Amino acid sequence: MMKEMDYIRPNSIEEAVQILSDPGRRGKLLAGGTDLLVQKRVDPPDYDCFVDISRLSEIQQIRVSDGVFYLGAGVTHAVIAQDPLILKYVSFLAQACLSVGSPQIRNTGTLGGNVANAAACADSLPALVCLDAVAHLRSKRGERQMLVTELVKGPHETALETDELITHFTFLQPPPGVKTHFIKIGRRNAQSISRLSIAAMGRKDKNGNVDFIRICPGAATPRTMRFTEVETYLMGKQACEELYVDAGQRMAARMVEITGVRWSTEYKEVALKAITERVLREVLG
Numbered sequence: 231m232m233k234e235m236d237y238i239r240p241n242s243i244e245e246a247v248q249i250l251s252d253p254g255r256r257g258k259l260l261a262g263g264t265d266l267l268v269q270k271r272v273d274p275p276d277y278d279c280f281v282d283i284s285r286l287s288e289i290q291q292i293r294v295s296d297g298v299f300y301l302g303a304g305v306t307h308a309v310i311a312q313d314p315l316i317l318k319y320v321s322f323l324a325q326a327c328l329s330v331g332s333p334q335i336r337n338t339g340t341l342g343g344n345v346a347n348a349a350a351c352a353d354s355l356p357a358l359v360c361l362d363a364v365a366h367l368r369s370k371r372g373e374r375q376m377l378v379t380e381l382v383k384g385p386h387e388t389a390l391e392t393d394e395l396i397t398h399f400t401f402l403q404p405p406p407g408v409k410t411h412f413i414k415i416g417r418r419n420a421q422s423i424s425r426l427s428i429a430a431m432g433r434k435d436k437n438g439n440v441d442f443i444r445i446c447p448g449a450a451t452p453r454t455m456r457f458t459e460v461e462t463y464l465m466g467k468q469a470c471e472e473l474y475v476d477a478g479q480r481m482a483a484r485m486v487e488i489t490g491v492r493w494s495t496e497y498k499e500v501a502l503k504a505i506t507e508r509v510l511r512e513v514l515g
C-alpha cells in the first residue's frame with residue numbers, strides 16, 4: 231500500500247526551494263515521476279510531501295547565447311530529442327534522450343530527474359560528461375555550480391543536498407567541425423535499460439590527425455567519467471582503423487583498472503572495445 235503524501239505545486243523556483251527548506255515538512259522534488267513513483271512503491275519514502283516542479287516554465291528552456299548552451303533541468307527527453315539547436319550542435323544528446331524508455335517515458339521524464347536519480351545506466355550522463363556540462367543548483371541558501379561528473383558521485387549517489395534543486399545545465403557549444411555520437415547497448419530495442427553505452431566528440435585536422443577528442447562510457451564505471459588517458463593517447467594521431475582498435479583495447483583495460491574484475495567484465499570488456507571502435511569511426515571517420 232502506498233502511504234498518503236502531501237502534494238504541493240510551487241509556481242516558481244523561489245517558492246520550490248522555500249518549501250524544500252521548510253523544517254516542518256520533508257519535501258521531495260517530483261519532476262516527471264518516472265523514477266520517483268516507481269521507487270516509492272519499492273522503498274519506504276523518507277519524505278512526506280511531493281514538490282511538483284513539472285510545470286515550472288523557468289526550468290524548461292533551451293537556448294544558446296554567446297557560444298554557451300543553457301538547458302533547463304525540467305526539459306523532457308522528448309523535447310531534447312527534437313530540439314533544433316541540440317540536433318545541430320550536440321546531436322549525441324538527442325540520440326541519448328531518444329534512447330530513453332518509450333514515448334510515454336520520454337514525454338514526462340526530464341533531464342534533471344535523470345541526472346539527480348543518478349542511475350549508473352542513466353542515458354544522458356555520458357553525453358553531459360563529455361560536454362563537461364555544469365549543473366546549476368539552487369537552494370534557499372543560494373546558488374552553486376558543479377560539473378555533472380562530480381555531482382554524480384556513484385550509482386544513486388549525488389552531491390545534492392535535500393533542499394537543493396537543479397535549475398539548469400550549461401556547457402560550451404563544441405568548436406566548429408566537431409562531430410558527436412552516442413551508442414547504447416541494451417537487451418532489446420525498445421524500453422531498454424543500458425547495459426553499456428558510450429558518447430564521444432571528435433574532429434580531425436586537414437592532415438587526418440585527431441585534433442579534438444572526448445570519450446565517455448556509460449554504465450561502465452561507478453562514476454560516469456571521461457577516459458582522459460585514452461583521449462590523450464588519441465590526440466595528434468592519424469585517424470585510422472588500427473587506432474580505433476587500439477583505443478578500444480585501452481578503453482576496456484582502463485574500465486577493468488577502475489572496476490576490477492566483476493561477473494559482467496567478460497561481457498563488458500568485449501562490448502566496450504566494439505562500441506569504442508564504432509563511436510570513433512562515427513566521429514573521426
Ligand SMILES: Cc1cc2nc3c(=O)[nH]c(=O)nc-3n(C[C@H](O)[C@H](O)[C@H](O)COP(=O)(O)OP(=O)(O)OC[C@H]3O[C@@H](n4cnc5c(N)ncnc54)[C@H](O)[C@@H]3O)c2cc1C
Nearest residue numbers: 261262263264265266331339340342343344346352353396
Ligand atoms: C519503464 C521505464 C523505462 C526507463 N528507461 C530508461 C532508459 O532507457 N534510460 C534512462 O536513462 N532512464 C530510463 N528510465 C528512468 C527515468 O525515466 C529517467 O531517469 C528520467 O529521466 C527521470 O526523470 P523524471 O523527471 O521522471 O524524474 P523523477 O522521477 O521525477 O525524479 C527522479 C529523482 O530526481 C529528483 N529530481 C527531479 N528533478 C530534479 C531537479 N530539477 N533537481 C533536483 N532533483 C530532481 C527527484 O526528487 C527524484 O529523486 C526509465 C524509467 C521507466 C519507468
